[in-house]
Amino acid sequence: MAPPPAPVADASRCTRPPPDMRTAIALPFAWLIVFFLLPFALVMTIALGTNAPDAAPPVALGLSLDNFKLLFTDDLYVAAWLNSLRIAATSTMVTLLLGYPMAYAIARAAPERRPLLLTLVVLPFWTSFLIRVYAWMGLLAENGILNQFLRWTGLVPHPGTILGTEWAVHIGIVYAYLPFMVLPLYAALEKLDWGLLEAAADLGARPTVAFLTVTLPLSLPGIVAGCLLVFIPAVGEFVIPDLLGGTGTLMIGKVLWDEFFTNGDWPLASAVAICLLVLLVGPIALFQRQQARSLERRP
Amino acid sequence: MxxxxxxxxxxxxxxxAFLYVPIVLVMAYSFNASRLVTVWAGFSLHWWRALFHNDAMLSAAWLSLRIALVSATCSTVLGLAAGYALARAPAFLGRTLFGSLVIAPMVMPEVVMGISMLLLFVGAERFLGGPDRGFLTIVIAHTTFSLSFVxxxxxxxxxxxxxxLEEAAMDLGATPWATFRTVTLPLIAPALGSGWLLAFTLSLDDLIMTQFVAGADTQTLPMRVYSSVRLGVDPQVNxxxxxxxxxxxxxxxxxGRLTRRR
Structure with a gap:
């Protein structure tokens, strides 16, 4: 379809965007309002209703806060919240501790080798999340490859089962989200002026001091972006605790899923979604601010 | 230093090693003769033959491919518009909200987006009489989160x-639309290509949102894989x-080769 005739290029620097630009804004804006923003209002509405197992959909609309009260008073839900935050936080830390040296090594490698090294980090991301989590099931099972290996080496004659524990969930999160940590860290470290480190060394700073006072602060935007990219989805993670965590590991994403698909309690599941959203609104806003700033800072 | x-x-x-050992092991055990994924019983192509005769898996894969093709294309069009507006539009009313809405789906937990989209589709079914849950609703859901990445x-x-470059074209009398088509678009074509691929991959791999909005009769490849994997390891998944x-x-x-040649 032909666009409407556009005004002369340098008409004026008005705040009203030109017609072509208006289409470019309106189309995705409308889409996101209808399919992303509006549904949250629906979730809130349903969360205030009550479960009606015989109706279709199984909801009786209302204005009750009972679902939210239940979430804050029932030990099971409270434990699920705290577990999710704790597991997400510790796995994010571990991912950072592993991802930082990796990004650092890639950024300091010879320029012609960097594309290959980066591709090796990104490749798992282009395969399947589900299959990568599945890969650990065979590794960590009771008679799995890891335990067979441990027995074979004789170092641990009677290894316990990792599958079905929080350990497995941690491993799964670190494994699945490692590329999300390395990429923003690399982007920050790549821009770093290594001459600054030489200057610090010339002025007598020991390598550790130079790292702590120069490299680390300058890569802070990458650290924040990477941590948020791991932490936010990890809090609401479902596949990893479901396949690797077993019944013993309570996480809030799994609670939401079970309330919805197993118990058919749509209002309670909606209330969980609202709480999850409120909990993550701070980190998400932080991530957005940083994303916007890093794009504007480009030349 | x-x-x-x-x-x-x-x-x-x-x-x-951490990233690749699990993947390599999964691949190796796809050639295992035993049904037990953890016990090596010799080389066999048994599970390869089995997968290619698994009609449920194949039709799920075909459905997933079609969904991914359509949703990747939709999200590339919408994502191009959104990315262009964010990079080039002068300040306008609602710019902050727009920026937030574009970025938020990237990090929003999928269970939250899944339930919210399902409720939207249930509401639409109730008050507008459609669409039926299935292909179309899955495409809409996938488009919504992958357009952010594009x-x-x-x-x-x-x-x-x-x-x-754009300013030069406009100074020479090109309309903004002509400038976009002849200058901007060719320059960002590689980005569009990788955006499309990213959207395609995300769609092909999505389980959670799909499970929420799929309806009763639709089963995509990840749904199929998930339901068989839940019961334990399955060599066909390997x-x-x-x-x-x-x-x-x-x-x-x-x-990689293509971009380097450019």
């Missing part, structure tokens, strides 16, 4: 390149994993 670099390099190798890629590319890794690696190598 040297010892730091050596330490980092050692951890880099460890990181690669928008970010496009915006980053636009922020990188020289704006004076075969599928091997295929996925081969395709992804080939695509990455080819696209």
């Amino acid at each position: 040297r010892s730091q670099a050596r330490f980092a390099f050692t951890l880099l190798c460890f990181g690669y 928008a970010i890629v496009v915006q980053a590319r636009l922020a990188d390149f020289d704006r004076s 075969v599928l994993a091997t295929l996925v890794v081969i395709v992804a690696a080939t695509a990455l190598v080819v696209s």
Whole structure:
């Protein structure tokens, strides 16, 4: 379809965007309002209703806060919240501790080798999340490859089962989200002026001091972006605790899923979604601010 | 400084081992004769044959491919518009909200987006009489979250390149639309291509949102894989994993070659 005739290029620097630009804004804006923003209002509405197992959909609309009260008073839900935050936080830390040296090594490698090294980090991301989590099931099972290996080496004659524990969930999160940590860290470290480190060394700073006072602060935007990219989805993670965590590991994403698909309690599941959203609104806003700033800072 | 670099390099190798050992093992065990994924019982192509005769798995894969094609194309169009607007539009009312809405789906927990989209579709069914849950609702859900990724890629590319090229075209009398078509679009074509591939991959792999909005009769490949994997390890999934890794690696190598040649 032909666009409407556009005004002369340098008409004026008005705040009203030109017609072509208006289409470019309106189309995705409308889409996101209808399919992303509006549904949250629906979730809130349903969360205030009550479960009606015989109706279709199984909801009786209302204005009750009972679902939210239940979430804050029932030990099971409270434990699920705290577990999710704790597991997400510790796995994010571990991912950072592993991802930082990796990004650092890639950024300091010879320029012609960097594309290959980066591709090796990104490749798992282009395969399947589900299959990568599945890969650990065979590794960590009771008679799995890891335990067979441990027995074979004789170092641990009677290894316990990792599958079905929080350990497995941690491993799964670190494994699945490692590329999300390395990429923003690399982007920050790549821009770093290594001459600054030489200057610090010339002025007598020991390598550790130079790292702590120069490299680390300058890569802070990458650290924040990477941590948020791991932490936010990890809090609401479902596949990893479901396949690797077993019944013993309570996480809030799994609670939401079970309330919805197993118990058919749509209002309670909606209330969980609202709480999850409120909990993550701070980190998400932080991530957005940083994303916007890093794009504007480009030349 | 040297010892730091050596330490980092050692951890880099460890990181690669961590990333690849599980994948390689999954691929190796797709050639295992035993049904038990953990016990090696000799080389066999049994599970490869089984997968290619597994009609449920094949039709799920075909459905997933069709969904991914359509939703990747929709999200590329919408993501291009959004990324272009974010990079080039002058300040306008609602700019902050728009920016937030574009970025939020990237990090929003999928269970939250899943339930919210399902409620939207249930409401639409109730009050507008449709659409039926299935192909269309899955495409809409996938488009909504992958358009963000395309928008970010496009915006980053636009922020990188020289704006004076566009200004020159306009000074020479090209309309904004002609400028976009003949100058901007060719310059960001590689970004669009990788955005499309990203959206395609995300769609092909999505389980959670799909499970929420799919309706009763629709089963995509990840749904199929998930329901068989829940019951324990399944050698046919190992075969599928091997295929996925081969395709992804080939695509990455080819696209790497193409961009380097440019």
